[in-house]
Amino acid sequence: MKFDTPAGINPIDRMKVVGVAHDRVDGKFKTTGMAPYAYERHDVAPGQLYGFILGSAIAKGHIAAIHTTHAESAPGVRAVVTYANAGKLGKGSKNTANLLAGPEIEHYHQAVAIVVADTFEAARSAAALIDVDYVRGTGHFDLAAAAPTAPLHSEDKDKSKPAVLDRVGDFEAAFAAAPVTLDATYTTPDEAHAMMEPFATVASWSGDKLTVWTSNQMIAWAHDDLAQTLGIAKENLRVNSPFIGGGFGGKLFLRADAVMAALGAKAAGRPVKVAMTRPMMFNNSTHRPATIQRIRLGATRGGKLTSISHISTSGNLPDGSPETATAQTKLLYAAPNRLIGTRLAVLDLPEGNAMRAPGEASGLMALEIAMDEMAEKLGMDPVEFRIVNDTQEDPEKPGRLFSQRQLIRCLRDGAARFDWSARNPRPGNTRDGDQLIGLGVATAFRNNLNVTSGARVRLGHDGVVTVETDMTDIGTGSYTIIAQTAAEMMGVPLDRVVVRLGDSSFPVSAGSGGQFGAGSSTSGVYAACVKLREAIAQNLGVNSADAVFEDGHVRSGNRRVALADAVRGGEIVAEDTMHWGDLDKEYQQSTFGAHFVEVAVDAFTGEIRVRRMLAVCAAGRVLNPKTARSQVIGAMTMGVGGALMEELAVDTRFGFFVNHDLAGYEVPVHADIPHQEVIFLDEADDKVSPMKAKGIGELGLCGVAAAVANAVYNATGVRVRDYPITLDKHLEKLPALIQALTIRNVCEKAK
Amino acid sequence: MTVAAIPTKSVRAAPSPPPGAMPLALTINGEHHRVEVDPRTTLLDLLRDHLRLTGTKKGCDHGQCGACTVIAGGKRINACLSLALQHDGDKVTTIEGLGTPDRLHPLQAAFVKHDGFQCGYCTPGQICSAVAVLGEIKAGIPSHVSADLTAPMRATNAEVRERMSGNICRCGAYSNIAEAIAEVAAA
Structure with a gap:
């Protein structure tokens, strides 16, 4: 099916199952420990051995010699694989660095060997006996040092064209003429996905056929890239990943666990299971790259923006891509004069790549502080300042409208709900005992993407509808919304639908990423269900155009037939793929929201506590309000982490992330997160898909950190432009503290 | 105490006890187990790899995340921070012992x-x-x-x-x- 004209009325609009807050269909398995994750597959591939990966101890250079004799002769060891005996390997099209190092080392903790042994303890012990002679090379690890000479990055696929800044109007002239201006630089640090389930794979060969039970968000990408890396035919490879313990972008790509498990299993002649150790994950895999962002805003005294410039610099390995932190700035606010671009430095740190809301998450961390600063300069309320500069068309392509854009309503509804009018616009002036209280707001914005997505649907003898697609559920709720979609389309209750996900033997879907999963994968299921309805109608001899599927029956005119009657002659199977036309070119498809945060900052210690959080989201139809809300509160939680604690500390001498475990890399815990409130505007966007739904899982993160930062500023009057806002960055400047100390000194003198 | 009424299950460390393996007896979710394990084996790996009770998760193996929390001797512990042999004679409750998909706790x-x-x-x-x-x-x-x-x-x-x-x-x-x-x- 191709979606190339706005959706009319369709069976999803009944919203008997879709749009209703259902519990997760996999909930009882996850809460009882019965959902099988990759490393736990005792049910497959008998005789599994244990693999342990050794990571490089240097960031750049090469291996002069690798001595494995001691490891190979250690008790219980079955095989040791390094570049020296792995055979020729390719590189996955989505990987920047190779997943097995040698002799060249591209980054710290790049895998250099796998030890396969009878037990985990034996494999781990033997890995410590491998002796590697490294020759360290010269690397670049310091973004601040590399930024001044970092070249502009071209978004054009044709790399022969010179990279240019994205220009509209005459930014320089307008900025120079603006009566009110802001020119500020913000930094965001490298961040880690830190999903709870480590990278893990069970690999089993049968002749030249390989099966991997792994943890991956994008089955088709893993399938392509593992086949390409190992140099095997795609039809000889099966990838299975039904349950994934979190990804956030970290499991979008083929990673070392799968490659090393496959190599280990080949060498040992037995199935091998591998889980990457937590301390290895941070430097072995990908991360959200740090940015340095310069933002210039020029406005009239009335608060109308006349000029916007946003230049972001990030780093990556050679041939890597930039953090596209300026993406939202092209579309978010009106201004006739614009200058936007990204610069990319070559750094020899581990590979930078997508983490939840790549681009916008980092970009809004900076832009939405800049908007707060500008509102203060103008003496305007930050909510009103954003509303005044709203645009209903693409600022770079006047006349190109948004498919739906209710940002103003998000801001207004949120302000009313959050009691925003009680905010004191004078920062550092609201106290609750020893606590400085502040309120902050930020816009949430993230583009909607649609990705080709297929599914197979079968109506069985028992009347059960089974959906098969290689879509994944990384905690997003795919199992549930796909079941809801099929139930709505086929007119059966939710418990009459079985959903099977995450297997390369199923039709290729969108996969989970870029907040395109929910809208795209359910659209693929919609397409397959349309075909299944046609086949059933044909079987029953009714006209599919006017057939109504409801309550387990098909109704057409005066006829009403049980669905089960259609499968007397055997089950009916239909398969289709949703393809997308040009509606995304005709209309800009984006999602919107507003985040409101209240913080309390201890006047004496500078400790920051989030007290209240509210998100108002406008993202088309909400397929399951319960799981969608969970996506948003989870993203808000990650946003608090980004604002207040998350930072991979770079050792710029040796080129690695120092705090590479969950004690050193801090993420929010229970005590950090208060009750969170989420409101969805009642929308249905007919320009995006027959589901009329857009993504929400990344929107929830976009802007959160800035809302926290703005609330902290409102509390303290100290502006911190370098994330995360740790208390050392504002403690000495806290006016309340200075004032308190002054009063104490005066009192003591008076005694 | 007597455990005669509780079914005893003898499980060998997969695939065979390595040299130096030591015997261990403990009760998990009311079921008695006798095993022989490498002394380096954590309670977490005993549960997940040897007894195939994979409901208890390994998130960090360093006591930093809590995914491996089980209740041993009435107290919650990180199973990754405790060697299996430290639990000789202990009663351990894991997620599988709390409820099942059909009878949730x-x-x-x-x-x-x-x-x-x-x-x-x-x-x-x-x-x-x-x-x-x-x-x-x-x-x-x-x-x-x-x-x-x-x-x-x-x-x-x-x-x-x-x-x-x-x-x-x-x-x-x-x-x-x-x-x-x-x-x-x-x-």
Whole structure:
């Protein structure tokens, strides 16, 4: 099916199952420990051995010699694989660095060997006996040092064209003429996905056929890239990943666990299971790259923006891509004069790549502080300042409208709900005992993407509808919304639908990423269900155009037939793929929201506590309000982490992330997160898909950190432009503290 | 004590006990187990790899995330920080011992109702921890945020959040988990 004209009325609009807050269909398995994750597959591939990966101890250079004799002769060891005996390997099209190092080392903790042994303890012990002679090379690890000479990055696929800044109007002239201006630089640090389930794979060969039970968000990408890396035919490879313990972008790509498990299993002649150790994950895999962002805003005294410039610099390995932190700035606010671009430095740190809301998450961390600063300069309320500069068309392509854009309503509804009018616009002036209280707001914005997505649907003898697609559920709720979609389309209750996900033997879907999963994968299921309805109608001899599927029956005119009657002659199977036309070119498809945060900052210690959080989201139809809300509160939680604690500390001498475990890399815990409130505007966007739904899982993160930062500023009057806002960055400047100390000194003198 | 009434299951460390393996007997979810393990084996790996009780998760293997929380001798512990041999004679409860998909423990049911999880990987640890937290509050054990160390403890939002903070949920289901625990605490 191709979606190339706005959706009319369709069976999803009944919203008997879709749009209703259902519990997760996999909930009882996850809460009882019965959902099988990759490393736990005792049910497959008998005789599994244990693999342990050794990571490089240097960031750049090469291996002069690798001595494995001691490891190979250690008790219980079955095989040791390094570049020296792995055979020729390719590189996955989505990987920047190779997943097995040698002799060249591209980054710290790049895998250099796998030890396969009878037990985990034996494999781990033997890995410590491998002796590697490294020759360290010269690397670049310091973004601040590399930024001044970092070249502009071209978004054009044709790399022969010179990279240019994205220009509209005459930014320089307008900025120079603006009566009110802001020119500020913000930094965001490298961040880690830190999903709870480590990278893990069970690999089993049968002749030249390989099966991997792994943890991956994008089955088709893993399938392509593992086949390409190992140099095997795609039809000889099966990838299975039904349950994934979190990804956030970290499991979008083929990673070392799968490659090393496959190599280990080949060498040992037995199935091998591998889980990457937590301390290895941070430097072995990908991360959200740090940015340095310069933002210039020029406005009239009335608060109308006349000029916007946003230049972001990030780093990556050679041939890597930039953090596209300026993406939202092209579309978010009106201004006739614009200058936007990204610069990319070559750094020899581990590979930078997508983490939840790549681009916008980092970009809004900076832009939405800049908007707060500008509102203060103008003496305007930050909510009103954003509303005044709203645009209903693409600022770079006047006349190109948004498919739906209710940002103003998000801001207004949120302000009313959050009691925003009680905010004191004078920062550092609201106290609750020893606590400085502040309120902050930020816009949430993230583009909607649609990705080709297929599914197979079968109506069985028992009347059960089974959906098969290689879509994944990384905690997003795919199992549930796909079941809801099929139930709505086929007119059966939710418990009459079985959903099977995450297997390369199923039709290729969108996969989970870029907040395109929910809208795209359910659209693929919609397409397959349309075909299944046609086949059933044909079987029953009714006209599919006017057939109504409801309550387990098909109704057409005066006829009403049980669905089960259609499968007397055997089950009916239909398969289709949703393809997308040009509606995304005709209309800009984006999602919107507003985040409101209240913080309390201890006047004496500078400790920051989030007290209240509210998100108002406008993202088309909400397929399951319960799981969608969970996506948003989870993203808000990650946003608090980004604002207040998350930072991979770079050792710029040796080129690695120092705090590479969950004690050193801090993420929010229970005590950090208060009750969170989420409101969805009642929308249905007919320009995006027959589901009329857009993504929400990344929107929830976009802007959160800035809302926290703005609330902290409102509390303290100290502006911190370098994330995360740790208390050392504002403690000495806290006016309340200075004032308190002054009063104490005066009192003591008076005694 | 006698365990004659409890079925005894003899499980060998897969695939065969390595040289130096040591015998161990313990009761898990009411079932008695005799095993021989490499002394380096953690309680967590004994559960997951040897006894195939994979409901208990390995998130970090360093006591930093709480995904491996089980209840041993009545107290919640990180199974990754404890060697299996330290638990000779112990009674251990894991997520599998609390409830099944068809007969959920009240906390398991509350987690489903309040959507107190997303990817599900930290969930067994969160639930085991929550069971123990409610027990600790009932037993009057104070926490860092208890204003009065001798007054009866109540399962307030602040108390529960403080006590649950050793269980990381990267999906960020905290707000919902707090509501699930509050519902069971009030029941």
